[in-house]
Amino acid sequence: MPGLAPQPSTPVNFDVPAGACDCHVHIIGPPDRFPMVAKRLYTPPPALPEELAAMHQFCHFERVVVVTPSIYGSDNHATYYGMAAFPNYAAIVPLAKAFIAANPDRIVWGTDWPHPSPSPLPGKKFSDVNEDYPIDDGDMLNQLPKWAPDAAIREKILVTNPARLYDFPPVTK
Secondary structure: OOOOOOOOOOOOOOOOOOOOEEEEEOOEOOOOOOOOOOOOOOOOOOEOHHHHHHHHHHHOOOEEEEOOOHHHOOOOHHHHHHHHHOOOHHHHHHHHHHHHHHOHHHOOOOOOOOOOOOOOOOOOOOOOOOOOOOOOHHHHHOOHHHHOOOHHHHHHHHHHHHHHHHOOOOOOO
8 A cells, every 4th residue: 555645746945954854744554564543533544654755855854753643542563663664863863962972981782682562562462472673783783973973982882881880801802
C-alpha cells in the first residue's frame, strides 16, 4: 500500500531557513505489522517513512518530531519504526552536546543492542517474542563525532569513563 500518503505539488516560494523543523508528523505503518486499536475515530492509509522523507525534502525541512497517532492508542511501535527507518539525528545534536558539555566525565556510550521492544504488540502476550527495533548501530555511532568533535572527549565516553565505572583494567596502546 505504499504511495498513498499525500505529497506536496506546490514548490515552496521562500527560502526555508536551515534547520527548519516539522514539529508534528505521524508514521502510519503497514496495517498487517502495526494494527490499529479497535476503538478509533478514523482509519488512515499507510504513511511510510520514505514518503515523509520525500515530503520533507520537497519542503526543505531538516528536522522532524514524530508523534504517535491516536489510532494506535498507547502503542508506539509504528512511531519507533518510523524513527528507525527515518532517523533524525540532527534534532538531538543540541541535547547530546549539552549533556556532554555538562559533564563529559559522566557520559558513557550504550547501544541497547539488540534493541528489544519493551512491550508486546496489540493482541500479543508478554510471553510472545517481540521483534527488535531495526537500529543501525554503525550509523548511530557515526553520530558521536557530531556530538563530541574532540577526539579526547570521545575517548572519555567510549573508553575512560566505562573503564572507571566498571573497574576495567587499563588499556595498553
